[in-house]
Amino acid sequence: MAETGAVLLVPACERDRGGGHLSRSLHLMEALEEGGRESYLWIPEGQKEEVFERFKTFFENSPFSRGFHARLLSRTEDLQSRTWDFIILDRFRSSREEGAFWSSLGPLIGIDEGGPSRSSMDFLIDLLPALPQKKAPLQANLNSPALLPLPQRRRPLETENKAGPILKVLISFGAEDRAGLGLKTARALLQPRKGALGLDITLLSSTLDASWARQNLGGVRVRSLIPNLKESLADYDLLITHFGLSAFEAVYARVPVILAAPTGYHQKLALHGGFRSFKAQEGVHLNSTLMKDLEAGRRKIARRFGLEEDQKDKLASFFSTLAVRAPKACPACGARPNRKENTDPVLSRFPEESYRRCRQCGIIYLSRLRPPPIAYNEEYFLDIYKNQYGKTYLEDFPNLIEMGRRRLAIISGLLGYSPPEEDNRARDLKPRVLDIGCAYGPFLCAAAEGGYSPFGMDPVEEAVRHVQEELGFPAWQGFFPTGAKAEEGPFDVVSLWYVIEHFTEPRTILKEIHRILRDGGVLAFSTPSYSGISGRKQLRAFLKSSPPDHWTIFNPRLCKALLGRWGFKVKKIVITGHHPERFPLVGSLLGSGKKGLLYKVMLGISRVFGLGDTFEVYAAKEG
Secondary structure (H helix, E strand, O other): OOOOOEEEEEEOOOHHHOOHHHHHHHHHHHHHHHOOOOEEEEOOHHHHHHHHHHOHHHHHHOHHHOOHHHHEEOOHHHHHOOOEEEEEEEOOOOOHHHHHHHHOOOOEEEEOOOOHHHHHOOEEEEOOOOOOOOOHHHOOOEEOHHHOOOOOOOOOHHHOOOOOOEEEEEEEOOOOOOOOHHHHHHHHHHOOOOOOOEEEEEEEOOOOOHHHHHHHOOOEEEEOOOOOHHHHHHHOOEEEEOOOHHHHHHHHOOOOEEEEOOOHHHHHHHHHHOOOEEOOOOOOOOOHHHHHHHHHHHHHHHHHOOOOOOOOOOHHHHHHOOOOEOOOOOOOOOOOOOOOOOOOOEEEEEOOEEEEEOOOOOOEEEEEOOOOOOOOOHHHHHHHHHHHHOOOOOOOHHHHHHHHHHHHHHHHHHHOOOOOOOOOOOHHHOOEEEEEOOOOOHHHHHHHHOOOEEEEEEOOHHHHHHHHHHHOOOEEEOOOOOOOOHHHOOEEEEEEEOOHHHOOOHHHHHHHHHHHEEEEEEEEEEEEEOOOHHHHHOHHHHHHOOOOOOOEEEOHHHHHHHHHHOOEEEEEEEEEOOOHHHOOOHHHHOOOOOOOHHHHHHHHHHHHOOOOOEEEEEEEEOO
16 A cells, blocks of 8 residues: 555534534544554634533543544644645535635545535545435545444344334434424323333433423433443434434444434435434324334345445545545646636546546546556456457557557658668667557567667566567666656657556656657657547446546547647547447447448448547657
């Protein structure tokens, strides 16, 4: 795993936000520290005293509060003096201004974020199921209640569907319960109902006076605090709460749950999550039939959200393994979004990936929670290549050489170069070609055949050895530009065939290529296109299938301006990767074969309108 730095947790701690967000951040902070991940908590200076007073009981009883003062930040200058690996925003509803501020400090991960800044977050994690979102920026990367800090104590499996004559009920609506749902629910449950079960009710409330409750809520036990509440859930037969953390903790603890909805929005969340709900003031008729239904509903919710088996992964362990990369400037053109918006638009989100499009140059670029699960080794050209193309790289070698000859013909035309019929010149007198990502050397073979002096570079040791020992061409192992030998330049041609998308910052690569090319030299590369038929048909599906190590996705139309920024003039673009079978509607009629009149017609349409899924660029260096 990559070397890790500090993590900042930013919880909601205002008076009307309850205590769950702060509690979760404290738990996360403690667990991250135990796992060796340096973490800090943000509470603004003006809120510290109020927070400590309001949650005094919590801090006095929670083991998670010990020693956290050393990690408490309250001044803006403390935030800006550190480099953050990522920032966890647990604010419930954050404004656009808040999101822009925190995003300016580092990669931003929102937990259960429901505010206007949701669409601009680098990554979104919905621990609690959110309502379905139609707009791509609002969809979460991960939706997983199974990552919640779930209780270790669970009711035995044999307790299912066995409600005794006396039902132990816990009513809990958070640390503050400003809507008074707990009191309304308790009063409603105390109303006599025919066929109802006997009830042993505990009401968790920090605002109700215990002596008043004894006089006015006969039979209801009022407690201001249950230390480590989630571990006590298994002591009850039923939890009554609102949509939130406790509901899913209870599902995991094998405790039936029924919800009271303080708002219409909470009601929608409850129904979407699969819970039964009721109006607090009306109460609910707790009988044996309902309890069986609630238990059946609990099992269904557990299956749906992965809460049946013992928990294997927790939110803290999930965060402790992250090595987030989320560019704040376009990796191709270097443009930074303005201060107000601070991010480029999010196009799509997937479990570990978010894609944005640069407002300035139009390139699509990738952010990831972890490095791509791909190693550049021999297997990359054997199994991975074969899975994609149906044959290994070496099996495809003759076809790749022929492709290299076609590309080299274009390059030679741009250079005005035609080798002598009998080219016996020394290597140093021939035009020099540097093929970055040369693999096993098919383009180098085509270049040597065409009268060029070829040089290769690749990160895969076996490929470089093959080029050196089997083909006899000079080659270096490593990642450009650090492994290249500058003394071999300047070069007449630098090529990158399906390589440029693998660089995290292609702008630095283009600047270095410009440096090592002679004036008038040719930059040639091929890369996927998001404006081909696959991207046009359904961009989200196209991005989902994009390899995890493709950090940027280009568009032929944007290349002229983009390359011009770095000192190149585009001379020719060739659209490749035509797939008529991918066209909507008619594609399904073509079958798997590449023949027939309809296939030829659609292939012609694809070529005329430039709808191929890949393309090649040939550009000349300008002074």
